[in-house]
Amino acid sequence: MYELNxxxxxxxxxxxxxxxxxRTNVVFGEGxxxxxIMFIGEGPGYHEDQTxxxxxxxxxxxxxxxxxxxxxxxxxxxxxxxxxxxxxxxRNPFEEECRSCIEFLRWQVKxxxxxxxxxxxxxxxxxxxxxxxxxxKNRGVxxxxxxxxxxxxxxxxxxLRDEKKKKAAWEDFKSIRNLYDSMKNK
Ligand code: URA
Numbered sequence: 143m144y145e146l147n148x149x150x151x152x153x154x155x156x157x158x159x160x161x162x163x164x165r166t167n168v169v170f171g172e173g174x175x176x177x178x179i180m181f182i183g184e185g186p187g188y189h190e191d192q193t194x195x196x197x198x199x200x201x202x203x204x205x206x207x208x209x210x211x212x213x214x215x216x217x218x219x220x221x222x223x224x225x226x227x228x229x230x231x232x233r234n235p236f237e238e239e240c241r242s243c244i245e246f247l248r249w250q251v252k253x254x255x256x257x258x259x260x261x262x263x264x265x266x267x268x269x270x271x272x273x274x275x276x277x278x279k280n281r282g283v284x285x286x287x288x289x290x291x292x293x294x295x296x297x298x299x300x301x302l303r304d305e306k307k308k309k310a311a312w313e314d315f316k317s318i319r320n321l322y323d324s325m326k327n328k
Contacts, residue, residue: 146175146253149246153226159242161227167194168227171250173220179322180220180256184265184297185235191228196221201299208298208311212319220254222247224269240269257325259290260318263297282314291321
């Protein structure tokens with residue numbers, strides 16, 4: 143078993159897929175090891191690539207507001223992505239890129255050992271839950287895989303493109319908050 147910082151060092155040197163050629167920074171993820179909720183996005187965008195931090199662009203600002211709306215802070219959650227390097231022009235990561243990178247996410251999940259996993263958007267849900275996952279139909283549903291409670295909701299970037307998705311995402315965040323509370327009270 144790696145320590146989280148050892149894993150980060152390995153990931154930062156990764157040449158496992160062509161995305162390393164165009165990255166500025168690897169976006170490993172951030173949060174405390176003991177945090178119980180892990181959010182998993184798709185991959186870094188421009189601002190994340192520039193800073194090496196997840197969800198710091200416009201979608202990240204909305205994500206912060208969504209956390210705040212259910213009384214959560216970044217410090218209380220762990221944030222990672224399916225791919226750790228930015229796909230050029232913010233295209234969706236290719237399947238081979240996801241396949242090559244997801245091993246790192248598996249290690250991250252093993253180390254952090256969260257109770258709750260939240261897939262942000264369909265790329266994340268398809269890699270974590272089911273390859274044909276339909277976000278519009280199956281978001282907001284809790285799945286149990288081993289010890290993990292997993293839910294998918296809209297990606298904040300999708301909400302920015304279509305405000306109508308906001309209400310459903312808000313319901314999902316409340317559901318996440320409720321499960322988190324019920325676990326803390328055990
Ligand atoms: N979108 C993602 O999926 N992840 C980030 O880190 C930023 C934007």
